[in-house]
Amino acid sequence: MSVACGRLGGVRKIHVIGIGAGDPDQLTLQAVKALRSTDVFFVLDKGEVKSDLVRLRRDILDAHVPAGTYRVVAARDPERDRSAGGSAYSPAVGDWRSARADIYQRMIAEELGEDESGAFLVWGDPALYDSTLGILKEVLERGAVAFAYDVVPGISSVSALVARHRTGLNRVARPVQITTGRRLAEGFPDGVDDVVVMLDAHQTFLRYADQDLDIYWGAYIGTPDEILASGPIAEAAPRIERLRAEARERKGWIMDTYLLRRRKPEES
Numbered sequence: 470m471s472v473a474c475g476r477l478g479g480v481r482k483i484h485v486i487g488i489g490a491g492d493p494d495q496l497t498l499q500a501v502k503a504l505r506s507t508d509v510f511f512v513l514d515k516g517e518v519k520s521d522l523v524r525l526r527r528d529i530l531d532a533h534v535p536a537g538t539y540r541v542v543a544a545r546d547p548e549r550d551r552s553a554g555g556s557a558y559s560p561a562v563g564d565w566r567s568a569r570a571d572i573y574q575r576m577i578a579e580e581l582g583e584d585e586s587g588a589f590l591v592w593g594d595p596a597l598y599d600s601t602l603g604i605l606k607e608v609l610e611r612g613a614v615a616f617a618y619d620v621v622p623g624i625s626s627v628s629a630l631v632a633r634h635r636t637g638l639n640r641v642a643r644p645v646q647i648t649t650g651r652r653l654a655e656g657f658p659d660g661v662d663d664v665v666v667m668l669d670a671h672q673t674f675l676r677y678a679d680q681d682l683d684i685y686w687g688a689y690i691g692t693p694d695e696i697l698a699s700g701p702i703a704e705a706a707p708r709i710e711r712l713r714a715e716a717r718e719r720k721g722w723i724m725d726t727y728l729l730r731r732r733k734p735e736e737s
Contacts (some may be wrong), residue, residue: 481581484588484603485595485696487600487623490691491525493532495624501533503621508539508585513546513569521720525692526590540647544572553581558651564598570607577615587616593625598667626690626726627665634685634699638728652679662731672713674727678706680733688716688725702729 484503489495496504510530514523523543530539573589582588584642591601605618618668619621627647631638639645646661650669657677658664674684682702686709689695696716698709709727717723 474702479583481577481583481614482586483577483585483605483616483618484621485605485618486524486588486590486621487594487625488529488590488592489624490593490626490629491689491695492594492629492691493529495629496533497531497621497623498539500621500623503588503619504530504534505538506586507534507588509581509587510539510541510591511573511587512541512543513545513572513581515546522592529590542576544576547572569600570604570611573604574608574611574614577608577616582618589622593627594623594624595620597625597627598649624691626667626687626724629690630665630685630687630726631728633690633695633697634728635685636667636685636728656730664729665726666729667726669725671698672710674702674729675706675710677729678703683730683732684709684727685730686725686727688713688723689720690724690726694720701732 472615484507486500486503487497488500494693512523512526514520527541547565549565570627577587583677589601589605591599593599595601597608608614609616627638640663643662644660645663646658647665647667648658650666650671650673653664653666653669653673654676657680674686680702683700684702684705685699686705687695687697692715696712698705698712713723713725
């Protein structure tokens, strides 16, 4: 099945649009064009604590799409079992994604006309640690509703992080690895000196505070609440732990990303 999304008569169209890390100025021209060709924007509401995530999406629409040319359809995001660990983790994520697929399927079938275009606005880049593409594939495989879709890449929190710290992701002739806090807890990857960590709810970097590493950390990157910190991990880790706790207390949630960089002998 082709997923290329043009103006096909009688076929629902879906744009999956990467909207960057939060700054409306980080949208690409391709993303703006896709926004302006959209009739219906689908938004999942994560509740009062994270209501500013919905507001940021609306700010992006206000900044780039003429008023009155679109409508927004919102639904409550299903709760995910975040207590599941070990062998139960993947099944719990699968159940949550299927619950989201139920919602996506209903919204597309009931709220999007056959000659209309809908869009899901994805933080960062849809191809990097985001479930939207997999969920849409599941909806299509169920066969209850048909649509074509395309994907507009966005500026990820990873790209925004290193730009804000004025550094690169990797060094000459050396690889870089992107992983999660859950994986980092199993050990620093072999053969890699530069590791980007996402989705770390447990501050796994603290386990490495005695190692010869630099850390480049950022929270709420690209938003007015952005916080940045960097330096040798032994010095920076306690400061980041404090900043993170204060931010979480203030906002009720936190999204952060960091780069761990092994120092060369001459840098130690």
